[in-house]
Amino acid sequence: MTDVLVADGVEKRYGDADALDGVSLSVQAGEVFALIGPNGAGKTTLVRALTGTTTPTAGSVTTFGEDPTAVARERLGVLPQDFSPPGRLTGRELVEYYAGLYEDPIDPEEVLSTVGLAEDADTWYEKLSGGQQRRVCLGAALVNDPELLFLDEPTTGIDPAGRRTVAERVRALAAAGTTVFLTTHDMDEAQRLADRVGLLSDGELVAVGPPRELVRQHGGDARLYVELDAEQADGEAAVASTPDPEAVATDLAEDGIAATPTRRGVEITGIDPTEIGRAVEAMEARGIAYSSLTWREPTLEDVYMELAGEEEGGAGGDAAVRSRAVAPGGEPR
Numbered sequence: 221m222t223d224v225l226v227a228d229g230v231e232k233r234y235g236d237a238d239a240l241d242g243v244s245l246s247v248q249a250g251e252v253f254a255l256i257g258p259n260g261a262g263k264t265t266l267v268r269a270l271t272g273t274t275t276p277t278a279g280s281v282t283t284f285g286e287d288p289t290a291v292a293r294e295r296l297g298v299l300p301q302d303f304s305p306p307g308r309l310t311g312r313e314l315v316e317y318y319a320g321l322y323e324d325p326i327d328p329e330e331v332l333s334t335v336g337l338a339e340d341a342d343t344w345y346e347k348l349s350g351g352q353q354r355r356v357c358l359g360a361a362l363v364n365d366p367e368l369l370f371l372d373e374p375t376t377g378i379d380p381a382g383r384r385t386v387a388e389r390v391r392a393l394a395a396a397g398t399t400v401f402l403t404t405h406d407m408d409e410a411q412r413l414a415d416r417v418g419l420l421s422d423g424e425l426v427a428v429g430p431p432r433e434l435v436r437q438h439g440g441d442a443r444l445y446v447e448l449d450a451e452q453a454d455g456e457a458a459v460a461s462t463p464d465p466e467a468v469a470t471d472l473a474e475d476g477i478a479a480t481p482t483r484r485g486v487e488i489t490g491i492d493p494t495e496i497g498r499a500v501e502a503m504e505a506r507g508i509a510y511s512s513l514t515w516r517e518p519t520l521e522d523v524y525m526e527l528a529g530e531e532e533g534g535a536g537g538d539a540a541v542r543s544r545a546v547a548p549g550g551e552p553r
């Protein structure tokens with residue numbers, strides 16, 4: 221395996237602040253590497269160090285085995301986080317312009333259709349939506365068919381269908397041998413797209429590995445979320461009452477089920493999917509009525525929350541989580 225990118229003890233200081241504090245990593249040919257981390261963690265600074273637009277205060281960087289500033293521009297594609305081309309040029313004109321800067325570019329029409337802009341290619345850049353503008357910029361970064369592609373938050377502002385298009389394109393490029401280094405705040409995108417993920421926090425790389433491995437190491441347990449039914453059955457008529465999550469958790473603990481109270485129910489940990497039925501039976505035996513059960517596997521977002529120390533909000537109810545609804549009765553549906 222060939223290391224395309226190597227960072228060794230990279231530090232970058234701005235005044236008294238360390239944007240990067242000793243980052244070491246290597247990325248191999250054909251790999252998709254996603255860098256995640258909170259705002260201000262140093263992601264863009266690391267991209268800039270790797271592309272040679274900023275010089276590390278200490279440590280070293282090599283790209284294709286040489287100083288990044290010495291790498292032929294044909295070999296690199298860079299989509300910066302902020303990229304504002306002239307507003308009175310169309311998407312087609314811009315992609316054609318960038319194609320003209322390279323010796324052997326991809327056909328601009330092919331690039332426009334790859335980024336999903338064929339239909340709006342003749343609209344002025346400033347009249348495109350934010351997501352369409354981002355597609356033009358992505359096209360400009362792809363037009364030289366680079367061996368190494370840096371994408372700094374490529375899908376910010378792009379709608380879900382567009383994200384899928386970008387993901388498919390990135391995967392196809394990697395399959396054809398292009399190395400891709402991207403930054404993203406979209407944990408789902410990083411988890412689905414990247415061969416390896418690096419989590420940068422306060423200028424330090426706190427975890428690196430295949431997403432599944434990071435989730436296994438740092439994601440915590442799977443959980444069964446139980447939303448208690450406010451309308452508890454009481455003999456013939458249903459009466460409005462609010463079951464007490466604390467009391468339910470205590471009851472379940474007596475049955476050997478680890479449950480912690482949440483705002484609208486309880487969160488059960490320490491069971492695997494085959495034991496959902498046992499939890500359901502315990503609740504039914506105790507007359508605990510519930511309105512929904514949700515099984516949730518840990519995700520990269522949990523890794524991020526665990527290691528970047530930014531946990532917010534309570535359990536359950538997170539729209540970004542990958543969860544499976546479970547029908548009352550215990551079977552996943």
Ligand SMILES: Nc1ncnc2c1ncn2[C@@H]1O[C@H](COP(=O)(O)OP(=O)(O)OP(=O)(O)O)[C@@H](O)[C@H]1O
Pocket residue numbers: 234237238239257258259260261262263264265266301
């Ligand atoms: N040119 C600069 N001059 C001074 N400080 C800078 C400069 N560039 C970045 N910084 C600082 O370095 C730190 C890291 O910034 P950077 O842009 O690399 O973070 P990031 O992880 O890309 O953040 P975001 O997710 O918000 O894009 C921040 O504290 C930022 O203010």
